[in-house]
Amino acid sequence: MTEITGTGIGQGVAIGPVVRMAERLPEPADAPSALAAAHEGERARSALSAVAAELQRRGGAAGGAAEGVLEAQAMMAEDPSLFELVVARLATGATAERAVFEAFDSYREVLAGMGGYLGERAADLDDVSQRVIAELMHVPAPGVPDPGHPYVLVAHDLAPADTATLDLARVLALVTAEGGPTSHTAILAREKSLVAVVGAADAARLADGDTVVVDAAHGLVIASPSEETVSAARARIAERAAQAAAPLTPGALADGTPVPLLANLGSADGAAEAVQLGAEGVGLFRTEFLFLDAEVAPSVREQEAEYTRLLTAFPGRKVVVRVLDAGADKPLAFVNDAPEANPALGLRGIRALRSAEAVLRDQLTALAAADAATDAELQVMAPMIATVEETRYFTTLARELGIAVAGVMVETPSAALIADRVLAVADFASIGTNDLTQYTMAADRLLGTVAELQDPWHPAVLRLIAEVGAAGAAQGKPVGICGEAAADPLLAVVLVGLGATSLSMSASALADVRASLKRFSTADARALAQAALDAEGAAAARTAAESAAAEIVARRGAGG
Structure with a gap:
């Protein structure tokens, strides 16, 4: 074995x-072409267009997240800068196959060197290259x-x-x-x-x-x-x-303490499946899909239509919408696309929206209109809050424009450490564990070289979550988790033990988390949380929680 x-x-x-x-197609031979560079250029252009069209077709058939992924690949195939690299190599006498291989390979090295999320896009580029070469060779793509x-x-x-x-x-x-x-x-x-x-x-x-x-x-x-x-x-x-196969039930601990289980969604297209899988609402609706790749911000009417489509899918249920989180790895020309040495620490989230307040006003206006036309329980939150003043700015503007429930994302250590003051102003807090981990550990979430530090089990991250949980309990304000940490069944129990009142995750994780919560009482969850907090590092925290969970289950099995 x-x-x-x-x-x-x-x-x-x-x-x-x-x-x-x-196996992959072999590397095209590095031999001079017998055809004119212009002829090879037309061959390359035609193959690139054919591959882009096929990827678009597959995306439309697949739907969901796959559609966005394949559309992004199609854009790679039609990227003018990549075609310029192809043309440059054709000018040296290369065949179209070889020029495509070299152009994509050079661009791949740039992405791979960036590590993290962008580094993992290098594999997507490899696939496009293989498909274009197969098209040129008139053979099936791998x-x-x-x-x-x-x-x-x-x-x-x-x-x-x-x-x-x-x-x-x-x-x-x-x-x-x-x-x-x-x-x-x-x-x-x-x-x-x-x-x-x-x-x-x-x-x-x-x-x-x-x-x-x-x-x-x-x-x-x-x-x-x-x-x-x-x-x-x-x-x-x-x-x-x-x-x-079991009947869907609301999320709850073994002692009946309710823990609503919500879905993270990137567009309204996933709403029906989330409901089918037992989502009790939406804990994070990312609105970036409306803005990315756009030259100008979408109109109020365009936004209202999408928000209405989402809210209609969740009648009587909570739907938490995050306003545009631009900046960092999502620069937008109409918000802020000025180069920054460290964009993760720059003008992103609420900071970027304040610099382009008209965009924020339009979004809040569209959300309020969609709320008025439906009967979901809309809540709206701002990303990347770091101060009480930012909290007050957002909640005041949101209420002025017709938003009844306005909250904040807790993604910075500063917001977690002053959560009592932030929650005195905001209606609720939602903890984004991905960014909170990044900023707590000073480890860029896009860099593969520090990926081992991107672990929400680290006691430093858990301690900050506990601060927010305690502040919420003291003031009677909800504290949700909307980072993918909530999708870890054991960590979900720990998060509840730290004070989380709801959990939001990918819909596919709902069943596992629901089953995990049912195994432990409120006291059990707090015991698991304390075991993790007492550890020295992320791996030790997970091990400590696993051991404590095993002891609880064994004791219960023995009738203790």
Whole structure:
């Protein structure tokens, strides 16, 4: 029995035979073209356009997050700056195939060197390059195999176009050697509730036909598993199937303490699925999709239509909308696109909106109009709050423009440390654990070199969350969690023990978190939280919480 480690996506487990992804196309020969550069240029342009159109078609068919991913790839294929690189290489006498390969490869190196989120986009660029070269060579592009039976797909990495169109009746699980938790493979696997382990560097050791257990909850791929391991995996699969088939109930602890479970959404397109999976509302609606790639801000009417579509899907339920979070990795020309040495610490979130107040006013006006036309419980929050003065600015303006419930995101240590004063002004707080971890640990969330510090289990991060939880309890104000930390079933219990009153996550994580909460009482949750707080680091905090949870379950089983 051999164990291969990686990053698990979700909590699922699967058993099946390995089928490896076909190898990449060979590197085009570096030989001079027999055709004129202009002719080769037309070949390249035609192939790029054909690939872009095919990616757009696949995106439209896939829908959801996959559509946005594939549209982004299509834009890569039609990027004028990339085509200029192709033309430059054609001028040296290269073939269209070789010019495309070299141009994409040089751009890939730039992205890969950036690390983190942008580094993981390098794989997307590789896929576009392969598809264009295949188009030029008149051969099929590398794709997902179809062995005719259920299987575990093993690949160096999986292209978004392939992940988006996987046959989930066949693919039991996915294992990739590359990628991280923010790669498009991980994002789409999470959306599809596909069992996956990414970044498993030793996956190359797996051969076609090998039987493996893929354990996403523990980030493990077990080759040649023992009968005992297979039996345990089958029991977990049956248990998860029973959980998924069980009647949907509101989130709550074992003692009946309610913990509403909400969905994080990037557009209204995911609303129906979130409701089907048991979302009791929306804890984070990201509005950036309306603004990104736009030359000018969308009109009030355009925004109102989208917000109305969202609110209509959640009658009588809470829907928390975050106003535009521009800046950092999302610069917008009509808000702030001036170069900054460190944009993560620059003019982003509420700071950027204050510098372009007309954009904020229009958004709040559109939200108020959508609220008046529907019966959802709209709440609106501002991102990147750091001071009481910023809190007062936003809540005052929001109420002036017709927003009844105005709150703030707690993503900076400063906001957490003065949460009592912030919540004296705001109606609620929602903790964004991704950014709070970044700023607490001084570790850029886009840099792979410091990825190990991007762990919300760190006691420093948990202590700040506890400060906000205590402030909310003292003032009777809700404190939600809307970072993906809430999707970790055990950490979700710890967060409730720290004072969180609601949890918001990807809809695919709702069932696991709901089941986890039901295993522990309020006192249990506080005990797990204290065990994590007493640890020295992130790994130790998780281990301490796991040990405390095991003791609680054992004691209960023994009748203690």
